[in-house]
Amino acid sequence: xxxxxxxxxxxxxxxxxxxxxxxxxxxxxxxxxxxxxxxxxxxxxxxxxxxxxxxxxxxxxxxxxxxxxxxxxxxxxxxxxxxxxxxxxxxxxxxxxxxxxxxxxxxxxxxxxxxxxxxxxxxxxxxxxxxxxxxxxxxxxxxxxxxxxxxxxxxxxxxxxxxxxxxxxxxxxxxxxxxxxxxxxxxxxxxxxxxxxxxxxxxxxxxxxxxxxxxxxxxx
Amino acid sequence: xxxxxxxxxxxxxxxxxxxxxxxxxxxxxxxxxxxxxxxxxxxxxxxxxxxxxxxxxxxxxxxxxxxxxxxxxxxxxxxxxxxxxxxxxxxxxxxxxxxxxxxxxxxxxxxxxxxxxxxxxxxxxxxxxxxxxxxxxxxxxxxxxxxxxxxxxxxxxxxxxxxxxxxxxxxxxxxxxxxxxxxxxxxxxxxxxxxxxxxxxxxxxxxxxxxxxxxxxxxxxxxxxxxxxxxxxxxxxxxxxx
Numbered sequence: 143x144x145x146x147x148x149x150x151x152x153x154x155x156x157x158x159x160x161x162x163x164x165x166x167x168x169x170x171x172x173x174x175x176x177x178x179x180x181x182x183x184x185x186x187x188x189x190x191x192x193x194x195x196x197x198x199x200x201x202x203x204x205x206x207x208x209x210x211x212x213x214x215x216x217x218x219x220x221x222x223x224x225x226x227x228x229x230x231x232x233x234x235x236x237x238x239x240x241x242x243x244x245x246x247x248x249x250x251x252x253x254x255x256x257x258x259x260x261x262x263x264x265x266x267x268x269x270x271x272x273x274x275x276x277x278x279x280x281x282x283x284x285x286x287x288x289x290x291x292x293x294x295x296x297x298x299x300x301x302x303x304x305x306x307x308x309x310x311x312x313x314x315x316x317x318x319x320x321x322x323x324x325x326x327x328x329x330x331x332x333x334x335x336x337x338x339x340x341x342x343x344x345x346x347x348x349x350x351x352x353x354x355x356x357x358x359x360x361x362x
Numbered sequence: 363x364x365x366x367x368x369x370x371x372x373x374x375x376x377x378x379x380x381x382x383x384x385x386x387x388x389x390x391x392x393x394x395x396x397x398x399x400x401x402x403x404x405x406x407x408x409x410x411x412x413x414x415x416x417x418x419x420x421x422x423x424x425x426x427x428x429x430x431x432x433x434x435x436x437x438x439x440x441x442x443x444x445x446x447x448x449x450x451x452x453x454x455x456x457x458x459x460x461x462x463x464x465x466x467x468x469x470x471x472x473x474x475x476x477x478x479x480x481x482x483x484x485x486x487x488x489x490x491x492x493x494x495x496x497x498x499x500x501x502x503x504x505x506x507x508x509x510x511x512x513x514x515x516x517x518x519x520x521x522x523x524x525x526x527x528x529x530x531x532x533x534x535x536x537x538x539x540x541x542x543x544x545x546x547x548x549x550x551x552x553x554x555x556x557x558x559x560x561x562x563x564x565x566x567x568x569x570x571x572x573x574x575x576x577x578x579x580x581x582x583x584x585x586x587x588x589x590x591x592x593x594x595x596x597x598x599x600x601x602x603x604x
Contacts, residue, residue: 287525291518295508305501305522308494309529312536319540351525358517 143228155244165202166248172198191260192321204303206245207285211293231349238283246278269324273317276337283348284309290352293359372597375588378581385578392571399564413477416470422572424467430460435527438520450516451587461499487541491534498526
């Protein structure tokens, strides 16, 4: 049962390659808009590029998690999950992980390229990579929670960011501060540990919360 | 008195009509006393002059903004677990009140900030977390109004409020930590050179008045919520025709 679901999800992502590449293209578009708007001075970019990368990843995760359950809901698959014998929490957990692998992981892979574009030193780009690897699963799962909340609504395109963005703030603060710390040569271990704490707090709880939310959303 | 009887919508609606009226007058009188006490009787501050007197509105509003969120989340939890109708109504009706307390706290804080800090707004920890609190309230109000089925909407917003309540300390402490990292304690350091008792007493009084005000408004709003939900029911028509 579980392997079937994983196979199904993977083949869905592979068949509709838009799902995989659209976030990546979106990410690059937004990133390359910043120099056009702010001017190409290097000193400015050394200061703001971590923030720019993080803001862009927020927008990308919002984009991908917006209609996360929509297709499954319209097809009636979620009801099937909820009534199935195998554990719903595990399925939801796998769905979160797969969503991260297929939408955020490509961005993480392309961070070295972004570092080349903006001439970011190796040490700093390594920390950016690390914060993205730890932080984006948290953002994705919070975004998916938001999409479960707004599942019963017909149009929810701008609603989700309004609801969800305040919950992103702690992750953003600690990621940005880790990058800032390494760029001025300070230790950044503490921020990384706190990000890890967020990750290990959110990931195990989220499937249970999602199951409960979906239960409410479906029963209307 | 039996708790299930108070929780009955019809019982609550009928019984609170007079109570709500008297509470409004009571609150108004208390407010006038409080304003007189705060603006005339309380002594002038040696550092900030008379401008500190806005504190008598600002500080209670800020406390109440957080307290209302807690009440909203707790009643939402009760509504989710025990499915008590009146708690559902109470929970969602807290949101606009809390948002208004937050706006009052922010606006009076900005007005207070101009003479004391020289600027309307600084990205200070408390101001920023108050602003984020406003965003949380706005999210809940917007989410509620997006639903057509209001019972469904209340369940969803209660869930969001509970998750938000867990998140508020995390957000608050990360913002505080972010703030200490970014700017030195230049602005808010002189905040509390322990105020004199003659200044603190009106503040405590105003806090109690704000609580009574909250009670008045929440009763009125719950009555409104009951009316909106039950307006097609027979007892409501009969009651209103009497």
